[in-house]
Amino acid sequence: MKTKLAVLAAAVAMLAAPAFAGETLDRVMKTGKLTMSSDPEYPPQSFLNDSNELDGFDVDVGKEIAKRLGVDFGIETPAWEVIIAGGWSGRWDISVGSVTPTKARAQVLSFPAIYYYTPASFAVHTDSSVTSLEELNGKVIGTCGGCTYDAYLLKDLVIDAEGTPPFEYQVTAGELKTYETDTNAFDDLRLGDGVRVDAVFSALPTIQEAIKNGYPMKVIGEPAFYEPLAVATDKGDPEFDAKIAEIVGEMHKDGTLKALSEKWYGVDLTTVQ
The missing domain is CATH 3.40.190.10 (Periplasmic binding protein-like II)
Structure with a gap:
């Protein structure tokens, strides 16, 4: 039963996904909000702090991307398996979740920018x-x-x-x-x-x-x-991917990512060691 339900859920997700294909950037700019998926139990990348708010390196990177897009920032916390399955159906717009780009994952996700190693x-x-x-x-x-x-x-x-x-x-x-x-x-x-x-x-x-x-x-x-760990997006919006790649590139160039890495890890992990 569990297997059948999983297959059905995947099929529904695949049918729903095209409704948002190519529209992520428009949706984010029209709603004025970038929603990121995150894991509340993955410190120091992402975790609940003493104020019961999500905090960490990945969260700070996501907030900075939203800031440079000129929009508000929000977080959803789906299971890891749901994130890497793709077909997000607009439930969130981006994953700044320390995702490694692999060939298998690239079948359902796009990886517009590597932000650290x-x-x-x-x-x-x-x-x-x-x-x-x-x-x-x-x-x-x-x-x-x-x-x-x-x-x-x-x-x-x-x-x-x-x-x-x-x-x-x-x-x-x-x-x-x-x-x-x-x-x-x-x-x-x-x-x-x-x-x-x-x-x-x-x-x-x-x-x-x-x-x-x-x-x-x-x-x-x-x-x-x-x-290498990359920002991940759902497939279907090359304009959104290009904008994310541009922003992350600027964050590399101006030292923002280096500073955030040193804040959370004590070392610069934004280049290959």
Whole structure:
């Protein structure tokens, strides 16, 4: 039943999508509002702060894009799988959600601009005796489902963005556990070394933020790969894509993205390291 409902929902989304195709920029300018999809549990990219408001690097980037468009800013929080499925039907206009542009995703989404790069890293519990990536082979590894991290562990990762550094598959999981968000995987690891998972795989800044917030984890080895992260839009409006590319390009050029990266990460992640 669940599978049939999912297929039906996808079909409805595909039928609804053309009503907005090519009209995103017009809609945003007429309504005077840019709505962005975001994840409330992905610090420091996006999270609920002490005032119960969404905050973080991605949120700040989205706000700046809206400001330069001359419109107000709003946020929706759909599930990750819904975002990358495309066919948004105008429910939101843009995803500034640390999306990696892949060939599979490019079938349903457009990626008008890369705004930063992030290293993907493994972490284990602080009680773990693992000290190298080689020792992770055969282990139970947790990561977010539908992300580039589980694609890497399935040895099926394709990142075709220009300037992507080459990488090799260095780890073969004995068992791969996928979660709705990276935080859910971290929660299982914090229960203890090997209790539910032996390691987690995520963006290095996300792991570092979790450690800062008290998660008993430690990073292992060098990053497995560096991924370009792009602003994503629903397919169908090249004028909107061109405008977003222009704005993000200006934010790179005038140092705005660099400043936001240093604010949230302490380093400049807006260029390939």
